[in-house]
Amino acid sequence: MQWRELATTVGGMAPLIGSALGGPAGAAVGQLAAKALGVAATPDAVAQALGDPDAAIKLQQLENDHQQTLTRMVLEAESVRLSEVNKTMRAEAASNDAYVRRWRPTFGYLTAIAWVIQCVAIAWSIVATPEQAGVVAQAVTALTPMWGVALAMLGINATCRSRDKQVAAGQQPSGFMDAVVKRVGG
Numbered sequence: 215m216q217w218r219e220l221a222t223t224v225g226g227m228a229p230l231i232g233s234a235l236g237g238p239a240g241a242a243v244g245q246l247a248a249k250a251l252g253v254a255a256t257p258d259a260v261a262q263a264l265g266d267p268d269a270a271i272k273l274q275q276l277e278n279d280h281q282q283t284l285t286r287m288v289l290e291a292e293s294v295r296l297s298e299v300n301k302t303m304r305a306e307a308a309s310n311d312a313y314v315r316r317w318r319p320t321f322g323y324l325t326a327i328a329w330v331i332q333c334v335a336i337a338w339s340i341v342a343t344p345e346q347a348g349v350v351a352q353a354v355t356a357l358t359p360m361w362g363v364a365l366a367m368l369g370i371n372a373t374c375r376s377r378d379k380q381v382a383a384g385q386q387p388s389g390f391m392d393a394v395v396k397r398v399g400g
Contacts, residue, residue: 215257217244223264228273230284237291243284250276289398303374304381318371325368332357 217240224247225232234243248255250272251263263269277284306317313320336354340347380386 215261217241217257220244220257220261220264223261224273227264227270228277230277230281230288231273233288234284234291237288238294239287239291243287246276246280247273285398289394300377303378318374321371322368325364328364329361 218236221232221236221240223232224235231243231247234240235247244257244260245255248260248263251260251266251269253259253263336350339350
């Protein structure tokens with residue numbers, strides 16, 4: 215067992231400790247949790263100790279005692295992750311391969327085309343066979359998760375493209391996590 219495997223379980227008792235366990239400082243935070251629970255500093259020992267009814271109280275106390283440090287660790291890990299994502303996006307934008315540079319706009323156009331085709335097909339099927347309108351409505355409802363994923367990706371792509379444009383214009387993009395890091399980090 216690894217520390218990150220305990221992140222969800224511990225996160226239910228002490229959210230900051232759970233978040234930190236899932237990050238790069240997981241082993242250090244795991245050792246703190248083990249000490250607070252009075253067990254060996256191994257993921258297995260901590261996992262077993264989580265069955266104790268007092269475990270949640272001990273972990274919450276640990277989190278309260280080290281809240282600022284744990285918050286900083288979680289934010290630093292998220293900043294590193296976002297930095298890596300941004301490096302990848304910059305590499306895509308600078309790529310000489312046309313497809314790598316244009317995959318986001320291509321996805322947007324294809325999503326829009328698929329949306330139009332689907333809307334026309336739905337309208338046509340209802341007009342052509344109105345007695346099947348209920349079945350068509352159920353089929354459209356079944357497609358909701360698929361469109362949820364596709365439109366979420368489209369939204370992320372649009373946001374990332376806007377950020378790419380800001381960087382290309384020499385501006386420093388800022389988002390929610392940047393504001394949180396600046397506020398907490400000083």
